[in-house]
Amino acid sequence: MNKYTDLELQKKSVTYRKALLKYIKIANAGHTGGSLSCTDILNVLYNDVLNVSPENFSDKNRDRYIQSKGHTVEALYVVLAEQGFFPETDLETLCKFQSKYVGHPTRKVNGIEFNTGALGHGLSISAGIALASKKDNAGYRVFTLLGDGELAEGSNWEAAMMASHHKLDNLVAILDHNTLQITGRNRDVCSPYPIDEKFKAFGWSVISIDGNSIPELRETFTTLPLESGKPTLIIANTIKGKGVSYMEDVAKWHHGVPTDEQYKLAMEELDHQYAELEDLKVI
Amino acid sequence: MTLETLNIGKANLEIFSATVMELAEKDRDILVVTSDSRGSGKLIPYGEKFPEQIVEVGIAEQNLVGVAAGLASAGKNVFAVSPACFLTTRALEQIKNDVAYSNQPVTLVGISAGVSYGALGTTHFSIHDVAVLRAINNIQIVVPADNFEAREAVLAASKTSIPIFLKFGKKNMPDLPRMEEKFEIGKASVICKGIEVAFIACGETVAPAYEAARMLESKGISAEVISMHTIHPLDKNTITELAKRCKAIVTVEEHSVSGGLGEACASLLMQERIFVPFKIVGFPDEDIIAGSQTEMFNYYGISGEGLAETAMKLL
Numbered sequence: 001m002n003k004y005t006d007l008e009l010q011k012k013s014v015t016y017r018k019a020l021l022k023y024i025k026i027a028n029a030g031h032t033g034g035s036l037s038c039t040d041i042l043n044v045l046y047n048d049v050l051n052v053s054p055e056n057f058s059d060k061n062r063d064r065y066i067q068s069k070g071h072t073v074e075a076l077y078v079v080l081a082e083q084g085f086f087p088e089t090d091l092e093t094l095c096k097f098q099s100k101y102v103g104h105p106t107r108k109v110n111g112i113e114f115n116t117g118a119l120g121h122g123l124s125i126s127a128g129i130a131l132a133s134k135k136d137n138a139g140y141r142v143f144t145l146l147g148d149g150e151l152a153e154g155s156n157w158e159a160a161m162m163a164s165h166h167k168l169d170n171l172v173a174i175l176d177h178n179t180l181q182i183t184g185r186n187r188d189v190c191s192p193y194p195i196d197e198k199f200k201a202f203g204w205s206v207i208s209i210d211g212n213s214i215p216e217l218r219e220t221f222t223t224l225p226l227e228s229g230k231p232t233l234i235i236a237n238t239i240k241g242k243g244v245s246y247m248e249d250v251a252k253w254h255h256g257v258p259t260d261e262q263y264k265l266a267m268e269e270l271d272h273q274y275a276e277l278e279d280l281k282v283i
Numbered sequence: 284m285t286l287e288t289l290n291i292g293k294a295n296l297e298i299f300s301a302t303v304m305e306l307a308e309k310d311r312d313i314l315v316v317t318s319d320s321r322g323s324g325k326l327i328p329y330g331e332k333f334p335e336q337i338v339e340v341g342i343a344e345q346n347l348v349g350v351a352a353g354l355a356s357a358g359k360n361v362f363a364v365s366p367a368c369f370l371t372t373r374a375l376e377q378i379k380n381d382v383a384y385s386n387q388p389v390t391l392v393g394i395s396a397g398v399s400y401g402a403l404g405t406t407h408f409s410i411h412d413v414a415v416l417r418a419i420n421n422i423q424i425v426v427p428a429d430n431f432e433a434r435e436a437v438l439a440a441s442k443t444s445i446p447i448f449l450k451f452g453k454k455n456m457p458d459l460p461r462m463e464e465k466f467e468i469g470k471a472s473v474i475c476k477g478i479e480v481a482f483i484a485c486g487e488t489v490a491p492a493y494e495a496a497r498m499l500e501s502k503g504i505s506a507e508v509i510s511m512h513t514i515h516p517l518d519k520n521t522i523t524e525l526a527k528r529c530k531a532i533v534t535v536e537e538h539s540v541s542g543g544l545g546e547a548c549a550s551l552l553m554q555e556r557i558f559v560p561f562k563i564v565g566f567p568d569e570d571i572i573a574g575s576q577t578e579m580f581n582y583y584g585i586s587g588e589g590l591a592e593t594a595m596k597l598l
Binding site for chain 2: 107114132135155
C-alpha cells in the first residue's frame with residue numbers, strides 16, 4: 001500500500017517547484033532548469049522508493065541516494081527539508097556567506113550522503129556503495145541521478161563497465177534526460193547518443209520512461225532490478241524548466257534566476273497547476 | 284659514536300602486502316581495491332588468500348578512487364592501490380572531492396612511486412604527488428623510509444579516520460637505525476643525532492642522507508638525519524628545533540623541488556623567522572633524465588656523496 005496517491009505526489013511536485021524557485025529567487029543563484037526537470041524523480045524517490053528518513057539516516061542498511069548531477073541541489077534541498085531533515089527556512093541562507101547550504105550537495109547538510117558537484121563522480125561512488133551492500137548481503141540499494149550532459153565525463157563509462165562486471169543489480173542510475181546542457185542541445189554540443197545502446201553494450205539493463213510522470217516513475221521503480229545480475233539505467237525523459245512554461249526546454253534557464261515579474265508569473269502558473277490538481281480531487 | 288653501515292631489508296611494498304594480509308585475516312571489512320595493479324602491488328598472494336577482500340576495477344584510476352570512497356562510506360576499511368603517478372594525477376579530482384572533501388577514510392596507496400620506474404620515463408614518474416596532495420585539505424601524506432616505518436604506517440592507516448596517502452617505492456629498503464623504536468603519524472623519526480648540519484629526508488632518500496652523514500662523520504662533521512615520514516601534517520616542532528640548533532639544513536626528497544617536503548620546511552622556517560643556510564635537494568624544474576633510480580639519484584645529487592657535498596657548501 002503506497003503512502004501517497006499519484007495525485008498527492010503530483011501536488012507535492014508543484015509544492016517542491018514553488019519552494020525551489022522561492023529559494024533560488026532569494027539566493028539570486030541556482031540551477032533552475034535542471035532542478036525543475038528532476039523534481040518528479042526526487043519526489044518519487046524520497047516519498048515512494050527509498051527507505052531513508054531523518055530517523056534512520058545513520059542506519060547502515062538504509063538505501064542510498066547519490067546526486068551525481070550535484071548542481072541541481074536546490075531540488076534536493078527542498079525535498080530533504082520537506083522530509084524533515086532540516087527546517088525549510090534554513091534555505092533562506094542558500095548560497096549566502098557562511099551558509100552550509102552551498103550550490104552543490106555537501107554532507108554538512110543533514111540528509112546528504114556525499115559531496116558531489118564535479119561531474120562524473122556519482123556513478124563510481126554509487127558502484128562502491130552497491131558493492132559494499134553486496135559484500136555484506138545487506139540488501140540495500142543505491143540510486144544515483146545523472147545528467148545527460150554529464151555523460152561526456154569518461155569516468156562514467158569506467159564506472160558503467162565496472163558495475164556490470166561486478167553484477168551490481170542493486171545499483172540504479174536515473175538519467176535526467178532533459179536534452180539540454182549549458183551550451184545547448186546535448187546532440188549539438190557533443191552527442192551522447194544512442195545512450196540506451198551504449199549502456200546496454202556496457203552490460204546494463206535500460207528502460208526509457210517519461211521522467212516527469214509520477215505514475216510512470218512509480219511503476220518503473222516497482223520493477224527493479226529490470227534484470228537480475230545487471231545494473232539498471234532509467235532514462236527519465238524530462239523537460240528542462242518543467243512546470244514554468246517560459247522556462248521549459250530553454251537552455252538559458254540552466255542557471256537563470258527569474259526577475260521579479262518572471263517570478264510572479266512562475267508562481268501564478270504553479271498555483272494554477274496546484275488548483276487544477278485540487279479540482280481533480282474533487283472530481 | 285660511529286655510524287654503522289646499513290643492512291638491506293625488503294621492499295616496502297612487500298611489507299605493505301604482508302601487513303594488509305595480517306589485517307584482513309582479522310577483519311573482513313578490510314578491502315584492497317586495485318586497478319590491474321595487484322602484481323606490481325605485490326598483492327597476488329593476498330588476492331589468492333582473500334578473494335572476497337580484493338576488488339578489481341581495471342585500469343581506471345578515477346573509478347578506483349570513487350569506488351573506494353563509496354566502499355569506505357559504507358563501512359569498509361579500504362586500501363586503494365595504484366601506481367602513484369596515475370593515482371595522484373589521473374584521479375586527483377576524485378581524491379580531492381570523493382575522499383578528502385567528503386571525508387572518507389580511504390587509504391590511498393601510491394606504489395612504484397617517485398622515479399621507481401626509472402627508465403620508463405616521465406609518464407611513470409610521480410615527483411608531483413606530494414605537492415598536489417599538500418594543497419588539498421584533509422589528507423595525510425606519509426612516505427615511509429624503511430620496513431619498520433612501512434609496517435607502522437599501514438597499521439596506522441588502518442586505524443585512522445582521516446584520509447591518508449601512503450607512498451611506496453619499489454626497491455629493497457635499508458633497515459635504518461632510529462633513536463626511538465616508535466612511529467606516530469605527524470611525528471618525525473630521528474635516525475641519528477648531529478649538531479652541525481641536519482638532513483630532513485623522506486622515503487627512499489633517507490638512506491642516501493644517512494650515507495652522507497657517515498661521509499661527513501669521517502671528515503669530522505656531525506650531521507643529524509631525520510626521517511620526515513609524514514609530510515602532512517608536518518612535524519613543525521622538530522623542524523624549527525633543528526633549524527635553531529644546527530648551522531645548516533638540507534632537505535632531501537624523491538620529488539620535484541617544487542611544492543614538496545623542502546618547500547614545506549622552507550615555508551615554515553621563513554614564517555617562524557628562523558633563518559638558516561638551507562638547500563632543497565630533489566628533482567629540478569626541468570625535463571628529467573631517465574635511467575635507473577640509482578643513476579638518477581646520483582645524477583641529481585640524491586646520493587651520499589652529492590648530499591655530503593651540498594652540506595659542506597652550506598657550512
